[in-house]
Amino acid sequence: MDRYLCLFLFLFVTLFVEMRGGRDECMASNRCGDQGPLIQFPFRLQDQPRDCGYKGFELSCTENNQTMLDLPVPVKLLVKKIAYKSREIIVQDPDNCLARQLRKLSLAASPFHFKSERDVTLFNCSSDKTEPYSPYQSIPCLSIPGNPVYAVESSTLVRYLDLSSCRRLYNASVPYDGGFIFNGSAFSLKWSHSKICRLKKSKSTEPETECIKGVSKKIIVTGVIFGFLLLVLVIVMLYRVYSSNKVERENKVKVKKFLEDYEALKPSRYSYADVKRITSQFKDKLGQGGYGIVYKGKLSDEVFVAVKILNNSQGNGEEFINEVATMGTIHHVNIVRLVGFCADRFKRALIYEYLPNESLEKFIFSRAVKNYSLSWKKLQEIAIGIATGIEYLHQGCDQRILHFDIKPHNILLDHNFNPKISDFGLAKLCSKEQSAVSMTVVRGTMGYIAPEVLSRNFGNVSYKSDVYSFGMLLLEMVGGRKNIDVSVESTSQVYFPEWIYNHLDIGQELHSRIEEEGDVAIAKKLAIVGLSCIQWCPVDRPSMKIVVQMLEGEGDKLTMPPNPFASTVPTKTNLSKPRTVFQQELAIISELE
Incomplete structure (x- = not known):
């Protein structure tokens, strides 16, 4: 019984501290x-x-x-x-x-x-x-x-x-x-x-x-909570008396699992003072983007986090709302977990789990990490992980989540190089029955934006737009370079996806970074899947569920998709548009970006 008395005192002290915490919240910004x-x-x-x-x-x-x-x-x-x-x-x-x-x-x-x-x-x-x-x-x-x-x-x-x-x-x-x-x-x-x-x-x-008008509302609420906790405590005590040891163990496991799941379900809210404490006064800077600066932080001696301080001068708060609204309800091994957030007056911050190996972009583009190159087997595992995460966004949630910014920079790697999708600032929610999404402005990063996002002549904007971006990401993983690269010596290789298709179409192998037996088959499979995903018309692209099956299956069973770089591109108005002109548009916009 002494154990339950201690529990009762603990609940009382916790409730008292919670009330004091509410008082401190009133005094936080006075x-x-x-x-x-x-x-x-x-x-x-x-x-x-x-x-x-x-x-x-x-x-x-x-x-x-x-x-x-x-x-x-x-x-x-x-x-x-x-x-x-x-x-x-x-x-x-x-x-x-x-x-x-x-x-x-x-x-x-x-x-x-x-x-x-x-x-x-x-x-x-x-x-x-x-x-x-x-x-x-x-x-x-x-x-x-x-x-x-x-x-x-x-x-x-x-x-x-x-x-x-x-x-x-x-x-x-x-x-x-x-x-x-x-x-x-x-x-x-x-x-x-x-x-x-x-x-x-x-x-x-x-x-x-x-306020002393009648009985204080806070006192009433406190009494109800305290009475409820006392009632729960009495019920637990009676239950323990008349229950067997086996039932006791089962309930302890159940409660423990519930608390672990609940902890992961809801991101915590932090004050700006907490953010400064977590980041040690913004001591360790990890990187900087268009929406703010990312710092390394520490919640405890063993739990590290990445804290993104949002730039108030950019946007109207839509990125913050998107991140919290989507990532706060997403729980998947291939999606970065949102640990918490800060909305303290004009200060906004997002707190994510810390991933020590940073982004996939560093390992497929940067020359600084050539001493540690990812094997083709690991690249295939990363591709499957990313595809599984996108498929979860499209089909695994109550509402379909369209990311609109799938690219190597937004794929983070944990200590075992498992991929996690991040940065949901451009995401949109829609029902699974909705076949098209309305958009007022172009979303995404040039080079990864699906054609229908730039021009409705190619079709409706939908979850297939994420499939296109993933296809471009796969082709960049295969080549270890950007899909458009004007720095290469041969002009035929400037637009790399077309170069890959031409080589595979005539039966030539891709010799990019091939080192071990079996690498050729993996590279060819990733390339074929990527080319299937970047078809101009959305209806010609596979769903992410099919993409996962293609990546997990045997590569020799895959067939080459239709050529997405044909001389003409069909449109809704039955007009034709030369591919070269469209690519020129992409290159010009990319230079202006």
């Missing part, structure tokens, strides 16, 4: 910039949990680290200071023209009211009214030459004023501090006890506010 006002209950930032503040007291931070008060009506005011003791917030119109917002400014739906206010009427006049001791107050930010705008206190007997040259605009309540506040001056908004709960004394200079 200023917009170093000089901004302190933000605490009843106020909260919009990206903080609702328990951190009270309804109607939402604040937001601008890109310039300014604090803004978001009122229920579409009005935002710049916050200069918050006095919690006097329940007063000093604000200012960000455009220095409060009068422009008066028509839609209403505090009735908000918890605030003006510290001092007067009712005024706004007039648009065609003549100047600024004589000495005039009751008219000029509003320059609304005036235009020849048509000044004035405000007159509504209690003034306007029938005694000369309004013959004026037109009434509207009435409004205006903050008053010895004069109407219209143009750029700060003013006070107050909130009352009835709008929140009460002030609680604290050791800090500013008092803390807490």
Whole structure:
């Protein structure tokens, strides 16, 4: 029984720490910039949990680290200071023209009211009214030459004023501090006890506010959770008393497996402070791409990760959403696992499992690793692994996932050189019954983009577009070079896929890096599969399921596919387009990229 008492105490302490953790989350971002006002209950930032503040007291931070008060009506005011003791917030119109917002400014739906206010009427006049001791107050930010705008206190007997040259605009309540506040001056908004709960004394200079209206919601939730845990503990104790040792062992195995699966199912969310700690203040840089920089990190003494810090100036957050939405639900041996992510205000990062051998591109293109070349048997295993991963994306998930950027750079290798597909920033989700995917912009890397992605004359964009990219990747693995390489001496080899097809078509063997017996057969099989995948028309390409079967089968049973580099290419409009022209287009775009 002592064991269960320890478990009960552990759960209690865990729950307490969790509550304290929620409190720390409320205090994590309590200023917009170093000089901004302190933000605490009843106020909260919009990206903080609702328990951190009270309804109607939402604040937001601008890109310039300014604090803004978001009122229920579409009005935002710049916050200069918050006095919690006097329940007063000093604000200012960000455009220095409060009068422009008066028509839609209403505090009735908000918890605030003006510290001092007067009712005024706004007039648009065609003549100047600024004589000495005039009751008219000029509003320059609304005036235009020849048509000044004035405000007159509504209690003034306007029938005694000369309004013959004026037109009434509207009435409004205006903050008053010895004069109407219209143009750029700060003013006070107050909130009352009835709008929140009460002030609680604290050791800090500013008092803390807490909600005590009835029973605290957090206390109720805590009690329910604690009661539930206690009930579960009692049930477990009774079960252990009346269960056999065999059932006990089975349940322990079941619970252990569940916890392991649950740990892998859902990526964790980290704060930006956690990211800096994991990467040792961004000490070890692994690489840099168009969307950010990748650093090596460490979650523990034995668990290493790769942390990609996303560049805020690129895109609109679509890559971040795609990565988390797709990789967060993908679990496959040939797909990189998303360990966690960070979305802390304007800071975004993705945390992946660390793969020590980096990308496949390094081993098939770079001269720096010639002292360790991959054998043809290992290349075949890598090809099968990549194909299996893509087939899982297309058929193994609830929704079909189209990667749109299959290339050697996005294939990472673990310590045993097992391939894992990475970088889902361009991915799209669609149903398995959907035969075509709509696209507004071209996705992918030139040289690996299927023809139908560039021009709908070749067919509809679908999962067959990934098949084309995989085919190009296979041919580059065979040749150890880019599919388009203007640096080669022979112009006939500039477009390498066509060179491969011509050699195989006339029965010549591919002697690229052939070292052992059996290498020729593997190279020929990979080339034939690659050529089958890069057929111009999507309907002529095999599915990834068929591709896996072709790669796992005997190479001598494969037949040469139709020539994808024929002199003409059929289109939907029954027109013909010379292959050379299309290749020229690819080369030009590749140079401009």
